[in-house]
Amino acid sequence: MRIAIDTMGGDQAPQVVIQGVEQARDQFQDLEFLLFGDEKQIKKYLQNSERVTIVPTQSVILGTDEPLKAIRHKKDSSMVMAAQAVKAGQADALFSLGNSGALLAAGIFIIGRLKNIMRPALMPTLPAMNSKQGFSFLDAGANAEVKINYLKQWAVMGFFYAREVKEIAHPRVGLLNNGTEYDKGDSLHKEAYQALSKLPDINFIGNVEATNLLEGVADVVITDGFTGNATLKAIEGTAKTIMSQLKKALLNNGLRPKVGALLAKPALASIKTTFDVAAYGGAVLMGVKAPVVKAHGAADARTVYYALVQLRMMYNKGMLQQVIEYFDQQPKK
Template identity: 75%
Template sequence: MKIAVDTMGGDYAPKVVVEGVERARNEFSDLEFLLFGDQEQIKKYLQDSKRITVVHTKSEILGTDEPMKAIRKKKDSSMVLAAQAVKDQKADALFSLGNTGALMAAGIFIIGRLKNIARPALMPTLPAMSDQPGICYLDAGANAEVKVSYLEQWAVMASFYAREVLGVAKPRVGLLNNGSEYDKGDRLHQEAYQALKELASVNFVGNVEADNLLKGVADVVVTDGFTGNAVLKATEGSVKILISQLKQALLTQGLRSKLGALLAKPALKSIKDTFDVSAYGGAVLMGVKAPVVKSHGSSDARTIYYALVQLRLMYNKGMLMQVMTYFDQQKKES
């Protein structure tokens, strides 16, 4: 498998990108990489060029760039050329830390949508408070407005991902809503509930309220991109504030609190590990013709390594081929 990597996106690029790539290359003999970016900067951190090809690019897409304008005007950027390599079948998958909107645009308009998929969606994997390997959550921001048919397609694609990549035998699918009853929400959510309930190919378990999102009541949760992004950011922000306040309270309230912090250290580490999303890789752009993964701009080398492992699993399990076969069959039957 050959992965095209945009090395110039992110807060600590290209250093952490190169480190993550080399770790993945060293551990998996079936991986090759095309690194797109500033050749001089990349080679400064590259320890060994075995199964790694550096492709020098003249520019990069910045986080402040307008997505569509950027991919049209910066055709020599690391992100656009990496996406083009996938389109031209010189690489099998794409990874980037860069501008999320631009990467989604590159995935949709350069690599292209999967046949029969109306709208691709952005899918991170969230931590769960149970023993399950994570929660497939989509859409996290690609589509502010949705149709019921989009939610059905995302539920199917995410179920394939949960089975093949996360190893969940029979993924439970939930619909994010403002109540657990079938008649909750607006007309869209009520219609989506009924459609998902009648969709034989998914294991629909009903509505999921935001306060239950991380409790493990479903393996796949579908929603529109506006709600999905707002809930995700509120959840992430609340966790960060809670951990920060807990740490401050334990370390600034005198000797007794500090002793308590020392005794609580193993428990605090367990909480931190639970909310460590690095091991889940990045957010998948579901619904395009090749595996595309986006990690957070502040990611470290460990996170990048796991994202590359995630791409390898998607490719080796033939997940996209299974999705295409499913929707082709549905098209024939309709």
């Protein structure tokens, strides 16, 4: 498998990107990498060039760039050239820490949508207390407005991802709503509930509420991109605030809380492991013709490594082909 890497995206690029690539390369003998970016900077951090090819690029898509304009006018950028390599069959997958909107645009307009898929969706994996696998959450921001067919297709793709990549035998798929009853929500959600219930071979468990997401109530949760992005940021912000306040409470209130913190260290470590989002890799752009993964711009080398493991699993399991075959077998309307 050959993975095209946008080495210049991200806050600590290209250093952490290359460190993660080398870790994956050293562990998996079946991986090769095309590193797109500033050749001088790449060579500065690359320890050895085994199964690594450097492809020099002239520009970088910045986080402040307007996505569509960037991929149209920065054709010599590391992200666009990496996407072009996938389109041309020179690479099998794409990874980037760069501009989310630009990567979404590159996936759709350069690599292209999968057959029968109306709208690709962004799918991160979020932690869950009752699951080592976490839960897949889509759409997390690619599509602010949705149609019923979008939700149905995302449910199918999320199901196949959870089953093949996460190896969950019969993943539970839930629809994010403001109540668990079948008749909750607006007309779109009521109609979506009925449509999802009729999907063949998909384990749809009904509506799920945001209150229960981190309890692992479902393996796949689908929603529109506006709600999904707002929910994602609310979870991230709440977790960050709680951890910050907990640390202050334990360290800034005298000796007894510090001793308590020391005694509670093993328990706190287990919580940290559960909410270790780096181990989940990055967000998958579901619905395009090749595996594409986007990790957070502030990600470290460990996150990059796990994202590459993610891509390898998607490719080796033939997940995208299974999605194509599923939709090909559905009756045409």
